[in-house]
Amino acid sequence: MNVDYIVAMLMISFGLYCLLIKRNLIKMVIGLEILTFGIHLFLISMGYREGGIAPIVTGTNPASVVATLGVDPLPQALVLTSIVIDVCVTAMLLSLAIYAYKYHKTLDMSEIRRLKG
Amino acid sequence: MAGMTIIVKTASRLLFPFVLLFGIYIILHGHLTPGGGFPGGVVIVAAIVMLLLGYGADAAKAKFSPLQASVSENIGSLILVATGLLGLFLGFNFMKNAIPLGTTGNLYSSGILIPLNIGVGIKVAAGLAVILYAMLTAFEEEKK
Amino acid sequence: MIEAAPILAIIIPLMGSFLTPLISILTKRYKKERIRDLFVVAITIVTLLLVLYMLPTVWNGNIIVYRLGNWTPPWGICLAIDGLNILVALIVSGIAALVSIYSLMYMKNDTGLGKYYTLLLLILASMMGVTLTGDFFNMFVFFEIMSTAAYALVAFRRNWDSIEASIKYMVMGSLGASLFLLGISFIYNLVGSLNIADIAQKISIIGTNPMPLVLILILALLMTGLSIKIAMVPFHAWMPDAYQAAPSAVVALFAAGTTTVGVYMMLRVVYTLFGVAALGAMLIVLGSVTMVVGALMALVQRDLKRLLAYSGISQVGYILLGVGFGTALGIEGGLFHLLNNAIYKALLFMCAGAILYRVGTTNLDELGGLSKNMPITACLFTIGALAISGVPPFNGFASKWTIYIAGIQAGKAFFTLLAIIVSVLTLAYLLKAVNAIFLGQRPKRFENVKEAPMTMLFPMMLLAVLCIVLGVLPSLGIDIVTPAYNALVNQHGYIHAVLGGI
Amino acid sequence: MMRRVLAIGLVCAIGALLVFTVSNYLLPFGTFPQRRFENFEDNSVAQVYLENAPIAGAGGAGSANVVTSIVWDYRGYDTLGEATILFTAVCGVAMLFRAAKEED
Numbered sequence: 001m002n003v004d005y006i007v008a009m010l011m012i013s014f015g016l017y018c019l020l021i022k023r024n025l026i027k028m029v030i031g032l033e034i035l036t037f038g039i040h041l042f043l044i045s046m047g048y049r050e051g052g053i054a055p056i057v058t059g060t061n062p063a064s065v066v067a068t069l070g071v072d073p074l075p076q077a078l079v080l081t082s083i084v085i086d087v088c089v090t091a092m093l094l095s096l097a098i099y100a101y102k103y104h105k106t107l108d109m110s111e112i113r114r115l116k117g
Numbered sequence: 118m119a120g121m122t123i124i125v126k127t128a129s130r131l132l133f134p135f136v137l138l139f140g141i142y143i144i145l146h147g148h149l150t151p152g153g154g155f156p157g158g159v160v161i162v163a164a165i166v167m168l169l170l171g172y173g174a175d176a177a178k179a180k181f182s183p184l185q186a187s188v189s190e191n192i193g194s195l196i197l198v199a200t201g202l203l204g205l206f207l208g209f210n211f212m213k214n215a216i217p218l219g220t221t222g223n224l225y226s227s228g229i230l231i232p233l234n235i236g237v238g239i240k241v242a243a244g245l246a247v248i249l250y251a252m253l254t255a256f257e258e259e260k261k
Numbered sequence: 262m263i264e265a266a267p268i269l270a271i272i273i274p275l276m277g278s279f280l281t282p283l284i285s286i287l288t289k290r291y292k293k294e295r296i297r298d299l300f301v302v303a304i305t306i307v308t309l310l311l312v313l314y315m316l317p318t319v320w321n322g323n324i325i326v327y328r329l330g331n332w333t334p335p336w337g338i339c340l341a342i343d344g345l346n347i348l349v350a351l352i353v354s355g356i357a358a359l360v361s362i363y364s365l366m367y368m369k370n371d372t373g374l375g376k377y378y379t380l381l382l383l384i385l386a387s388m389m390g391v392t393l394t395g396d397f398f399n400m401f402v403f404f405e406i407m408s409t410a411a412y413a414l415v416a417f418r419r420n421w422d423s424i425e426a427s428i429k430y431m432v433m434g435s436l437g438a439s440l441f442l443l444g445i446s447f448i449y450n451l452v453g454s455l456n457i458a459d460i461a462q463k464i465s466i467i468g469t470n471p472m473p474l475v476l477i478l479i480l481a482l483l484m485t486g487l488s489i490k491i492a493m494v495p496f497h498a499w500m501p502d503a504y505q506a507a508p509s510a511v512v513a514l515f516a517a518g519t520t521t522v523g524v525y526m527m528l529r530v531v532y533t534l535f536g537v538a539a540l541g542a543m544l545i546v547l548g549s550v551t552m553v554v555g556a557l558m559a560l561v562q563r564d565l566k567r568l569l570a571y572s573g574i575s576q577v578g579y580i581l582l583g584v585g586f587g588t589a590l591g592i593e594g595g596l597f598h599l600l601n602n603a604i605y606k607a608l609l610f611m612c613a614g615a616i617l618y619r620v621g622t623t624n625l626d627e628l629g630g631l632s633k634n635m636p637i638t639a640c641l642f643t644i645g646a647l648a649i650s651g652v653p654p655f656n657g658f659a660s661k662w663t664i665y666i667a668g669i670q671a672g673k674a675f676f677t678l679l680a681i682i683v684s685v686l687t688l689a690y691l692l693k694a695v696n697a698i699f700l701g702q703r704p705k706r707f708e709n710v711k712e713a714p715m716t717m718l719f720p721m722m723l724l725a726v727l728c729i730v731l732g733v734l735p736s737l738g739i740d741i742v743t744p745a746y747n748a749l750v751n752q753h754g755y756i757h758a759v760l761g762g763i
Numbered sequence: 764m765m766r767r768v769l770a771i772g773l774v775c776a777i778g779a780l781l782v783f784t785v786s787n788y789l790l791p792f793g794t795f796p797q798r799r800f801e802n803f804e805d806n807s808v809a810q811v812y813l814e815n816a817p818i819a820g821a822g823g824a825g826s827a828n829v830v831t832s833i834v835w836d837y838r839g840y841d842t843l844g845e846a847t848i849l850f851t852a853v854c855g856v857a858m859l860f861r862a863a864k865e866e867d
Binding site: 278330380386396405406412454474 | 780781784787788789798799800801803807808809811812836837838839840841843844845847848850851852854855857858859861862863
Binding site: 019028046074075085093096099100103104 | 398402405409412413416419425427432435436438439442443446449450455
């Protein structure tokens with residue numbers, strides 16, 4: 001059973017649901033985070049191997065052991081990059097949320113939405 | 118923000134150098150242990166946040182002013198690009214690890230990874246501080 | 262040093278953007294802000310020159326592969342430049358140079374110009390990065406830089422309209438980027454590589470006929486992510502708001518630059534990565550829906566910038582339609598339309614900006630009779646409007662005609678007819694706009710409106726001249742896009758050039 | 764209400780599709796070097812990183828931490844982009860909260 005993958009996919013679905021339904025800006029940010037972290041979980045867990053160790057050479061794990069037992073390091077590097085991207089988007093979105101609150105004293109988009117064509 | 122109680126103030130003053138040191142340790146050992154420029158920079162900015170919460174925004178700005186922050190962010194970015202261009206000047210391609218590699222496991226090892234980690238550490242710490250100060254101004258305006 | 266031109270074309274604007282805040286602080290201190298602005302213009306022009314330097318090599322049929330950090334491709338990141346990239350890079354850097362010249366006057370009265378120019382250079386650097394890279398995850402990273410800079414620039418004026426537009430854009434854009442990342446992670450799980458050529462080779466080993474469900478899912482995720490970026494119809498809601506709220510100079514760059522880059526990524530995914538021509542039917546349907554809905558929505562708009570935004574959505578439909586026909590003529594027509602679309606969209610948005618700069622509004626109900634005050638702008642706007650509607654002898658006619666002929670040859674007469682009808686609709690709403698702005702009764706308060714300044718007119722004139730030249734000499738345009746077509750269909754050549762003998 | 768039902772339906776469909784795909788088309792959790800189709804692990808990028816990165820010399824940077832080696836050496840250009848995105852966000856936030864009258 002791919003329990004890990006299934007959990008990651010469910011997280012992605014929950015994040016999507018949150019993003020579609022919620023109209024509060026902070027909740028939308030949370031939905032986006034859940035979605036992104038679902039993807040991160042998927043990326044990280046796809047690199048695991050049976051009995052795997054961290055891909056770091058130490059006194060107890062010399063280079064030869066890392067080569068045969070180390071987990072996939074590439075998704076970890078990708079997730080590092082992706083986390084920073086996520087932080088940046090969140091920072092921007094929260095700054096805009098501060099502005100939204102400044103203009104309308106509420107964070108609910110459905111309250112402040114105007115009709116446009 | 119005027120700051121918090123004496124307990125928070127004392128604790129944050131005592132912890133501040135250690136948190137800073139821990140951040141620098143994480144940055145410098147990025148190529149040996151888990152960590153690197155990004156986590157280290159975040160730990161350093163956590164020290165500034167601690168000061169800010171304990172003593173108020175003015176104390177934090179006195180230690181690390183917004184102008185200093187934005188200038189050091191640019192300097193951090195330029196360190197990254199300059200390290201990349203080093204490979205180009207030494208006759209290789211961009212981002213080539215062209216300086217001596219050292220021995221695996223030593224503090225000096227793996228060539229350009231060290232300057233890159235330092236550059237990104239400076240950049241992340243300064244950049245997050247800029248974001249922090251910028252968001253603070255919104256609340257300061259509201260108070261007036 | 263000059264053999265490093267591919268990376269310099271990305272690094273020079275990037276370094277320029279890192280330096281701009283420092284220069285901004287210095288020039289502020291000595292009250293010489295113009296130096297900073299000219300520095301930015303110089304950087305964009307140097308980027309354009311670097312692209313022009315690479316042009317002859319690529320047009321001779323070579324594929325430039327630049328290995329970052331001297332790593333051989335599947336293990337490191339490489340830049341791979343074939344005829345398709347260089348066309349997009351040419352469009353992007355050319356438009357960016359014109360936009361930066363245009364910004365000199367247009368943005369003069371705003372605050373925060375140091376930040377504005379930094380973001381402008383960042384968006385240029387990231388567009389070049391997306392265009393030139395040969396690595397899939399790297400493409401995602403630079404795509405995100407482009408999007409983040411775009412979110413910030415949409416909110417530049419900080420009034421509620423722009424904040425709301427930016428929130429909308431950001432939520433949709435981040436969702437699209439997440440789906441794109443999910444697609445990349447599925448690809449990595451399946452083939453264990455991130456290099457575009459390597460993935461393409463391995464996908465061709467898996468086989469795309471019939472396509473396994475997982476590959477269909479990946480393709481759907483990637484295409485959905487990209488359709489949000491280029492505002493294809495179910496996902497177009499952010500675009501009119503964003504284009505209305507952002508400064509016009511930036512909108513010209515978005516319409517001509519980021520949309521072009523988005524279409525480029527879509528072509529790269531469909532043709533190079535998956536190598537499937539069978540997707541044509543889907544592209545045709547999506548393209549025609551986009552085309553029709555965009556044109557119908559544009560008919561009812563009362564604001565010039567919103568109208569142009571919807572018209573931009575509609576024009577993207579033409580490109581997809583042309584490419585979707587799948588024949589040589591159709592793809593060439595689509596790519597030619599990509600080039601033309603960038604030219605006249607930038608021209609029209611710059612004209613809208615000139616009107617906004619001098620008059621202060623783009624509401625069609627308030628404007629009127631401006632042809633006496635702004636004769637040159639009126640003339641240039643009319644050229645752009647006629648070009649976009651496909652009236653001879655302008656460039657829009659050349660590319661649209663190619664698409665029609667390709668459609669008839671491919672036996673898709675219905676879609677061709679649809680395209681012609683949409684073209685007539687385009688002419689209708691743009692002539693309505695020309696009529697509302699430049700002809701008719703002139704309100705009293707507009708009597709002292711002056712012609713736009715020369716630094717704004719110069720880029721517009723250059724674009725208008727291009728419109729006419731490409732329209733009068735369509736064979737020139739076809740010559741420009743032929744290398745791109747050859748690169749697009751030559752999946753094997755791309756793989757071979759990047760991976761060598763592996 | 765209508766929107767909520769539609770959204771639940773859409774999310775359920777997408778979730779079911781994703782779960783179906785990962786449980787049928789991907790290899791189970793914990794089988795890292797193997798790939799689902801063909802023998803792609805033979806020239807898998809990741810295995811080469813694990814073997815070469817800790818050894819200073821032709822194949823790697825000699826960094827004890829393989830992840831850092833990938834982040835800055837094999838894919839250093841990516842991380843430059845990542846640093847740039849942080850720069851972009853900082854610039855964007857600073858732009859949003861710039862002073863109303865004079866610049867900093």
